[in-house]
Amino acid sequence: MILKLAWRNIWRNKRRSLITAASVLFALFFALIMRSMQLGAYENMIRNVVGVSTGYIQVHAKDFWDEKTLEYSMERNPSLEQKILSTEGVADVVPRLESFSLASTGNATKAAAILGIDPQKETEYFDFDNGLQEGEIFAENGKGILLSEGLAEYFKLKTNDTLVLIGQGYHGVSANGKYHVNGVVKLRSPELNKRLAFLTLKEAQFLYGADNRITSFVVIPERENDFPELTESLRTGLDTAAYEVMNWREMMPELVQAIQADSAGGLVMLFILYLVISFGIFGTILMMTSERQYEYGILTAIGMKRGKLALTVVMETFFLSLLGVIGGGLLALPLVLYYHYNPINLGGGEMGDAYEEYGFEPIIPASIDPSIIFTHSTIVLFISVLLSFYAVWKIYYLQPVKAMRS
Amino acid sequence: MPVIETHNLERVYQDGSQVIKAVDGIDLQIDEGEFTAIVGPSGSGKTTLLNLIGGLDKPTGGQVSIAGENISDLSDNQMINFRLEHIGFVFQAYNLIPVLTAVENVEFIMLLQKKSKVERRRRATQLLEAVGLGDRLDKKPGELSGGQQQRVAVARALASKPDFVLADEPTANLDSASTANLLDIMARLNREENMTFVFATHDQRVIDRAKRIITVEDGKIKSDVKVDH
Numbered sequence: 001m002i003l004k005l006a007w008r009n010i011w012r013n014k015r016r017s018l019i020t021a022a023s024v025l026f027a028l029f030f031a032l033i034m035r036s037m038q039l040g041a042y043e044n045m046i047r048n049v050v051g052v053s054t055g056y057i058q059v060h061a062k063d064f065w066d067e068k069t070l071e072y073s074m075e076r077n078p079s080l081e082q083k084i085l086s087t088e089g090v091a092d093v094v095p096r097l098e099s100f101s102l103a104s105t106g107n108a109t110k111a112a113a114i115l116g117i118d119p120q121k122e123t124e125y126f127d128f129d130n131g132l133q134e135g136e137i138f139a140e141n142g143k144g145i146l147l148s149e150g151l152a153e154y155f156k157l158k159t160n161d162t163l164v165l166i167g168q169g170y171h172g173v174s175a176n177g178k179y180h181v182n183g184v185v186k187l188r189s190p191e192l193n194k195r196l197a198f199l200t201l202k203e204a205q206f207l208y209g210a211d212n213r214i215t216s217f218v219v220i221p222e223r224e225n226d227f228p229e230l231t232e233s234l235r236t237g238l239d240t241a242a243y244e245v246m247n248w249r250e251m252m253p254e255l256v257q258a259i260q261a262d263s264a265g266g267l268v269m270l271f272i273l274y275l276v277i278s279f280g281i282f283g284t285i286l287m288m289t290s291e292r293q294y295e296y297g298i299l300t301a302i303g304m305k306r307g308k309l310a311l312t313v314v315m316e317t318f319f320l321s322l323l324g325v326i327g328g329g330l331l332a333l334p335l336v337l338y339y340h341y342n343p344i345n346l347g348g349g350e351m352g353d354a355y356e357e358y359g360f361e362p363i364i365p366a367s368i369d370p371s372i373i374f375t376h377s378t379i380v381l382f383i384s385v386l387l388s389f390y391a392v393w394k395i396y397y398l399q400p401v402k403a404m405r406s
Numbered sequence: 407m408p409v410i411e412t413h414n415l416e417r418v419y420q421d422g423s424q425v426i427k428a429v430d431g432i433d434l435q436i437d438e439g440e441f442t443a444i445v446g447p448s449g450s451g452k453t454t455l456l457n458l459i460g461g462l463d464k465p466t467g468g469q470v471s472i473a474g475e476n477i478s479d480l481s482d483n484q485m486i487n488f489r490l491e492h493i494g495f496v497f498q499a500y501n502l503i504p505v506l507t508a509v510e511n512v513e514f515i516m517l518l519q520k521k522s523k524v525e526r527r528r529r530a531t532q533l534l535e536a537v538g539l540g541d542r543l544d545k546k547p548g549e550l551s552g553g554q555q556q557r558v559a560v561a562r563a564l565a566s567k568p569d570f571v572l573a574d575e576p577t578a579n580l581d582s583a584s585t586a587n588l589l590d591i592m593a594r595l596n597r598e599e600n601m602t603f604v605f606a607t608h609d610q611r612v613i614d615r616a617k618r619i620i621t622v623e624d625g626k627i628k629s630d631v632k633v634d635h
Contacts, residue, residue: 001510001517008505298501301462303490303518303566305483400462404497 006315024324027277032332040367055218101167116204135159135183144182150194169208190356297403321384339366410436416467430625443616451625494563494571533561553584570602
């Protein structure tokens with residue numbers, strides 16, 4: 001009956017309750033949209049980075065990340081690979097060999113980043129084939145080259161055209177080769193999409209004279225969010241004098257800082273939003289408490305314990321906010337889902353250019369991470385319960401005789 | 407043993423530099439089955455006396471005993487429990503919970519006593535039938551007349567099986583017919599079930615039905631008369 005009492009009390013002043021619930025609804029709606037967009041943008045940035053670029057975790061030879069030359073490459077050691085694979089939480093490892101070459105065809109020449117990959121694994125873990133624009137992904141022992149869309153456009157190359165790579169390999173050997181274009185892929189990161197070309201790992205090792213050598217093992221975690229703990233486990237298990245284990249946060253600290261700075265701005269906005277609805281909810285509680293002094297006096301007089309009375313009032317506020325929270329969630333959900341599957345395209349605008357400049361796909365998809373709705377609903381409900389403690393305080397210090405005279 | 411006993415009861419208020427003795431050394435005994443009216447002009451101290459007897463206010467001197475138990479030293483929580491188990495209240499007006507139906511209002515007090523749902527419903531229905539509201543069980547206070555609301559309040563006051571019922575100006579907002587009807591019900595409950603009623607009132611219609619009239623003036627008992635009807 002306490003629940004019934006709390007629920008029915010909400011509807012004693014229907015208009016006021018609806019206005020309060022509506023203020024919670026709109027605040028939560030805007031909070032969810034804002035945060036989903038913001039976190040969605042970050043997720044997109046991270047996806048761009050951890051996809052073809054770094055992966056969640058990499059194992060390199062010591063100092064490779066600082067020097068980034070083949071001299072700091074490492075032997076593809078089966079025991080190392082096995083050790084990584086046997087670490088709890090590791091789903092797989094993907095070997096890569098990365099270097100630079102001058103790419104040339106006809107009169108055009110451009111510096112290109114060359115990535116030697118295991119095409120099957122890259123396709124499996126990084127949706128590598130999704131961006132295929134023409135041609136095909138090469139087989140494991142394929143001899144051709146896959147060009148990023150930007151590079152293909154620069155050289156005006158199509159499938160089966162020829163590209164020459166000229167560069168320096170392991171220990172300074174000359175690294176030259178002529179390749180048929182196997183296909184063209186569009187990469188999510190605009191920066192990489194302008195300068196990256198792929199060879200099979202074997203072909204890259206051959207080109208750079210780095211037989212059986214790789215520059216990194218990209219570690220695929222079983223659960224992506226567990227990457228910080230997994231980084232530590234790998235560090236504990238591997239010889240850190242010979243190898244370095246880095247996760248994407250460590251490899252891209254500037255991205256982490258940019259996200260943190262931007263996120264802090266968003267949180268300030270949310271704080272202001274919550275402050276505004278807090279005043280709305282508090283106004284309702286204030287009026288409700290002052291209007292019902294007489295009733296509280298009667299209820300205490302007839303034998304209702306203050307704790308039970310306070311619980312009823314807290315539940316009333318909770319239900320009121322819950323109505324707003326459910327409404328806000330239901331209103332925001334379709335919009336969040338829509339923008340998740342149809343991200344806002346910033347291409348062509350100033351903001352889009354800024355995104356591309358930093359190497360990100362110029363889109364803002366909404367995040368559908370359920371923790372966003374859970375967190376913000378909990379915050380709103382917590383605020384309302386916290387504010388209802390004003391009424392609780394009034395009830396605890398209520399003198400029935402005085403209250404009944406009001 | 408008296409149901410209510412006060413000994414040298416005092417309630418002093420401080421209003422700035424002025425000391426007001428609302429209740430000034432009252433000794434009183436009310437036995438089971440009495441139908442008593444405490445009367446007096448406004449400001450005489452009758453409501454303060456009723457509040458002290460009901461444990462709604464704390465005396466500044468003397469003591470109140472209910473069924474032999476001194477309630478003056480009970481803590482706030484103990485007092486709430488004591489009121490729930492021993493005292494029924496009927497206030498002047500608006501003393502029902504507006505969002506609950508008549509039967510739920512009566513049940514509410516038994517819910518606080520942790521009585522079972524079946525028992526609550528059975529007794530609440532029985533009491534509402536006894537006050538002539540058997541056909542208004544599911545009506546909310548707003549759908550009942552003032553007299554009907556007061557009858558629900560009487561049913562609620564009796565629901566907890568109290569030792570006595572305190573009624574503070576219960577007829578103040580009622581018309582003559584409703585007042586007569588309410589007093590008939592209370593008198594019948596007093597006669598048939600030996601329920602003790604104590605009224606604080608200046609309504610002559612109530613005074614005319616009381617079997618004992620205690621007149622209070624300036625916080626003191628001026629007269630205490632038993633009446634035979």
